[in-house]
Amino acid sequence: MRTSLPDLQIDGRGDTLGEQVYSRLREAILLGVLKPGQKLSVRALANSLNVSLTPTRDALARLIAEDVVKQGPDRTVFVPVLDLGEINEVFDLRCLLEKRLAEQAVANSLKSLAPMLRKIQNKLVLSIEDHDYKRVVARNFEFHFTLYAAANAKVTVKLVENLWLRVGPMLNLLYPEFDRTRSGVRKHAAILECVEKGAVQEVGMAIQSDILGAKSELIRVVSSLMTSSR
Incomplete structure (x- = not known):
């Protein structure tokens, strides 16, 4: 599936850029903007949020650590599907x-x-x-x-x-x-x-x-x- 975050933007105010990216991705998952099984490309997400790769990669790492998203054996990150x-x-x-x-x-x-x-x-x-x-x-x-x-x-x-x-x-x-x-x-x-x-x-x-x-x-x-x- 293609990664898309049509309703979320970084506003450049308040928290650090890394925190904002993390918050926006978390919100996208929470509100169902991202679909179960959807693959999350670091580059595509960074482009959607108009930020660099580093804060996007760091945000995904946090979400993986929290078990909110999953990482496959080929290092592909995806939204889990609940059984x-x-x-x-x-x-x-x-x-x-x-x-x-x-x-x-x-x-x-x-x-x-x-x-x-x-x-x-x-x-x-x-x-x-x-x-x-x-x-x-x-x-x-x-x-x-x-x-x-x-x-x-x-x-x-x-x-x-x-x-x-x-x-x-x-x-x-x-x-x-x-x-x-x-x-x-x-x-x-x-x-x-x-x-x-x-x-x-x-x-x-x-x-x-x-x-x-x-x-x-x-x-x-x-x-x-x-x-x-x-």
Whole structure:
């Protein structure tokens, strides 16, 4: 697969260039801009980000060390493809941690939380209607992590973010089927209703329902792909 980072640019401000390249690549993986199995050429990535080879190579080395991307025996770097066991493990861990974050976020009773989430949800729906699936994935991430940020639990949020890194590229496989069913939209609406009501236990269950629904659909798609490739 050709390496492409159409939505990510280095802005030249803030962190060092190496940190910016690392952050942009990490974001590309997290938001599913890069696809499962996609090969990552140092030169192509550097060209996409308009930077030299050295910070790009260093950023990839960090991601390999973190087991976010893989390196093959021929030194080819690629985005991993999760098997069914890994999908189950990641999503089950997400259920445990994200349920806790969502409940704590609602318990903190931040009045601005529900309006922020509704605004993001409206943008997500517009992205679905435009069939802009990269933006759908980005809005989905924004919705969840805006909610979790309100829990004031930075260590847990970081753990959850690392789990999302594992599954981010696999989310590409959910569309356009997820678009047609609108399952994710309905799950978010249920979460938002719980936030608006201040329903602590209910929001935890709604989050778990959302995660398990995505897990079920992803397992179905991956199983289908495995069957067709035999």
